[in-house]
Amino acid sequence: MEVITPNENPDNTPTPFIVKLYELVNDEKSKDLICWSHEQNRPGFVVLEPVQLAANVLPRFFKHSNFSSFVRQLNIYGFHKVDHPLGQCFHHPCFKEGHPELLSKIHRQQPKRAEAENAEMYRSLLQRLEELQKESVSTTNQLQQLNTMLFSLKGRIDEMEERMQSMTECLYFINMDESRYGQQKRNNPPPAAPSWK
Numbered sequence: 001m002e003v004i005t006p007n008e009n010p011d012n013t014p015t016p017f018i019v020k021l022y023e024l025v026n027d028e029k030s031k032d033l034i035c036w037s038h039e040q041n042r043p044g045f046v047v048l049e050p051v052q053l054a055a056n057v058l059p060r061f062f063k064h065s066n067f068s069s070f071v072r073q074l075n076i077y078g079f080h081k082v083d084h085p086l087g088q089c090f091h092h093p094c095f096k097e098g099h100p101e102l103l104s105k106i107h108r109q110q111p112k113r114a115e116a117e118n119a120e121m122y123r124s125l126l127q128r129l130e131e132l133q134k135e136s137v138s139t140t141n142q143l144q145q146l147n148t149m150l151f152s153l154k155g156r157i158d159e160m161e162e163r164m165q166s167m168t169e170c171l172y173f174i175n176m177d178e179s180r181y182g183q184q185k186r187n188n189p190p191p192a193a194p195s196w197k
Contacts, residue, residue, distance in 0.1 A: 019103065024061045036097040044091035044092055045095070048086055050088060077108060
């Protein structure tokens with residue numbers, strides 16, 4: 001069995017799933033259940049007995065016995081199921097017998113649809129954020145205008161109150177003067193007019 005050592009460059013290190021898959025396909029004890037596909041134009045491996053592989057071998061390598069989950073993982077890493085007379089064959093151009101150096105070229109693939117949906121959602125959120133910022137600026141401007149108007153109105157109201165106070169005081173003094181004048185008139189009748197007879 002070939003031993004795979006991680007490359008010195010961490011970016012070129014194969015993922016644990018791919019390393020375990022390579023070890024699984026190379027495992028001598030499992031060769032009756034899973035083996036390399038020897039088709040030149042389609043490198044990959046063949047699952048000869050999926051039920052037995054799931055029950056007896058997958059738990060040793062992947063801590064589960066679910067063949068469907070195993071196939072989903074293969075799809076995530078870009079493996080394609082192809083027809084093969086011996087069983088289920090899974091093909092990947094970088095998964096070749098005797099070539100562990102190619103394993104670092106196998107990566108998880110982002111679903112194209114999910115990427116497009118994420119990009120669209122991001123654009124939509126960004127557009128909404130810009131709209132909210134514009135609305136916020138507009139609201140701030142309106143609040144500043146309202147504050148200016150309120151300050152101006154308060155100034156006018158203060159002026160009017162001062163005028164009212166002055167007018168009230170004037171009326172008070174006018175009333176006081178009239179009442180004193182009336183009192184004086186009653187207390188001091190006007191002198192009699194000289195007669196010219």
